[in-house]
Amino acid sequence: MAHAQEIQLQIRGVPDEESVHEDGRDGSKAATRRSTTRGSFRWWMTVAVDMLMVLCGTTVATLLGRLYYNSGGNSKWMATLTQSGGSPLLVVPLLMTPAPSAEERRPAASKLWPIYAGIGVLIGFDNLMYSYALQYLPVSTFSLVAATQLAFNAITSRLINAQRFTALIANSVMVLTFSAALLGVGSSSDGTSSSGSAPRGKYTVGFALVLAASAAFALIMSLFEATFEKVIRARTLRWVLSMQMYTNLVASAVSVAGLLASGDWRTIPAEMAAFKDGRARYVLTLAGTAVAWQAAAVGVVRLIARVSSLFANVTATLALPLVPVLAVALFGDRMTGIKVVAMLMAVWGFLSYVYQHYVDGRRAGRTHCRVCAARAGSDEVLPA
Template identity: 80%
Template sequence: MAHAQEIQLQIRGIPNDESIHDVGRDGPKSAALWSTRGSFRWWMTVVMDMFMVICGATVATLLGRLYYNSGGNSKWMATLTQSVGAPLLVVPLLMAPAHSAVEPRPAASKMWAIYAGIGVLIGFDNLMYSYALQYLPVSTFSLVAATQLGFNAITSRLLNAQRFTALIFNSVVLLTFSAAMLGVGSSDDDTSSSLPRGKYATGFVLVLAASAAFALILSLVEATFEKVIRARTLRWVLTVQMYTNLVASVVSVVGLLASGDWRTIPGEMASFKDGRVRYVLTLVGAAVTWQATAVGAVRLIARVSSLFANVTFTLALPAVPVFAVVLFGDKMTGIKAVALLMAVWGFLSYIYQHYIDGRRAGKTDCRVCATRAGSDVMLPG
């Protein structure tokens, strides 16, 4: 079977997995995509991207909490760290393979409009997350942020023609109830004394709004790859990530200057716990880990779907609250424990749905490739 598929690809001249061209979610993507999807190499790449997202999201969230707990107070500075690491992507971008001659090249004006629109959304989404992270214990923040998976199910259905199955519906319900339980139990949350009093409800609403915006951003990025770029190379992944985050950084810098927060930065550095060096290292570490998270997420969007990328974010849920309890003294209440279990249950529903879809697609593609390989190779005469 593998040999027949290889001959078929050579005859038809279809590009390899790193230059995949789409014709829509429900139509055939390309023989190259389907012949490698589910292979050992494909899964190794996906697992690496998942590892980047999980580790990056966990460390970046904890560093954001550390910034506030150690004396940081500028929400615009915390927002800026989530996108300011974009110039670091220039190095891997220079090393990435060049665009192939067969790749479609969308109009530059259209791409700049997309970069600007998505970048502005990212900037304000980062700001809402920064406020929410200051107002909520990190364990609560992480669990409420799981609602982005439910929001993503809706945006994926509307923008990316994602099927809304019973398993996905089950996940949406579970994650919604998980977040609702945390809201009901807010009065009993007597964790980290450094958190602003009376801001729990505000933080709860902000993280819900940020989760909805984040889900929309992921679906818009997937739609960009699907309908505009129509190529899924590493160079395009890095390009989209870099330019959208540069726009988000401009939004953050404008906010930092307009709000006057820039005047407080020297004082923050001087009063930061353990000194200026730790202040700089905390912000730099957050900037680097956020970029690693974002690159892994965009690669998963391009290679699989925005829904799968969002599922991967939920894998950080069990890790963040545990580390938050150890590092920041957050209290893992009974309500949080039940909410965590419900969130994990919802995550497993998504994974199982993806597993079912993958098996069905693999069986269908094997039959199609076998038929086409036989007709292409066994030519008369």
């Protein structure tokens, strides 16, 4: 009987998606039946949509951010605000999601709001550190150090989320990190590494900022995963949107406070007037950047809820080599062999991670079939 109970608990751990609600004991059986089995075709389709949101959102947001600076934008606080300022738009899809059922477990607000506030403040300062680090460092050095976020996430995932590591996952993390690092080193050869406007003596500060920002980003993603697992204990779209919106509203408040306190808001009218092609393009560029960042962020949080924070970070890292390739067509950058190799390495590392999840899904499916067969041949009723 003890063995049968253990098997049943393992089956209940397989469903991952639309929602595993818990009632304080074993969980809702109805929710378990509605959930999508990890590794199934439907599960992979939903994960593919999330990955597409991350890749497209990150790429578009990065390219629009570069367009902002190329066209005359210069406010670091404004650039920071666009990374979280689009969060009020999430109210629309949030209102369109199904209302929670009466039996759905709802965490106490006294637990959730401190989490929203703490993670939101971390996001706000993380965005700020990235913005200022890019001002103080050459692009090549910035990209090289920023690639460490995946390695940091591997550590935080192990310590906070008990992430299981296999040879394929380790290979994926290493190859993707080297891909981003190669891209950073290679950028010095195509004229994108110069930072003549950076203040003298700020190199060490910039290096420390981007390193701290990478570690903070990894910590934020692991905290998201821990919140879903231990506090919310549900994976619905409604909770994903709520988590994303409230934390980013706090991050936006941090950015607005910094914009006002620094006095940068006084330079916005002049910056808008001097922007290439006028005020309308200035507004559209910032609005498009904010929307793209929110699309990417929602995809990241959904991947964290469905799979893991490390998988979400692997997907986000895959976007790094895509940006320079698209910049060749959009901004006239020069295509180099290093960019091609970095992109191929990123694809290889990403496919290694995806294949590991495919193997895990197949193994879970075989275990499920064996247990079902054992239950069908047994007259004993397992406890609920």
